[in-house]
Amino acid sequence: SQTIHQWPATLVQPVGSPLSLECTVEGTSNPNLYWYRQAAGRGLQLLFYSVGIGQISSEVPQNLSASRPQDRQFILSSKKLLLSDSGFYLCAWRRLAGGTGELFFGEGSRLTVL
């Protein structure tokens, strides 16, 4: 069966510090991968998605970046965090072909920028 893991689960960082959130998927090959952000009490905002190694599409211009160094690894990064980067970050995967199109989400990473 397929599983998805994110870490760290919680992170408290000062303004201006770097960020690295990691997501890995097991049990499937060549998935589509996604990073979403959820601000407190708000809906889901799609940040990045990837259809393959090294292929990243950005939905929202900001000081965050994403990379996909391996087929089942997706990393969210920032060189200098802003207060507005605080939120709950969710990684998700989806089958490239077959299935019924649903996303499968990780447990989430809660980032607090102080």
Added chain:
Amino acid sequence: GDSVTQMEGPVTLSEEAFLTINCTYTATGYPSLFWYVQYPGEGLQLLLKATKADDKGSNKGFEATYRKETTSFHLEKGSVQVSDSAVYFCALTQNNAGNMLTFGGGTRLMVKP
């Protein structure tokens, strides 16, 4: 473009009450429809889905029927429990591997004992 509209919350119910969370959508063609649930501090879990008109998705006592004539996918449960307290998201996709899921804004459900 595609869009999903959910009733704004929070929805507050007493235990064993009947639940309806409305969801309507705007999309071309024949999208697949989903309900996700997010418990406090956790990621989203797929609750149920329907892939074609008149399909009924069901899971854990929740049901939703794909109504193409009214472009709706309302979530229902006959008797809610305190443990159902969560945020519920309606979503759709166009069944193309490259297409995104379009999410509604989420509806918070609070069930009181």
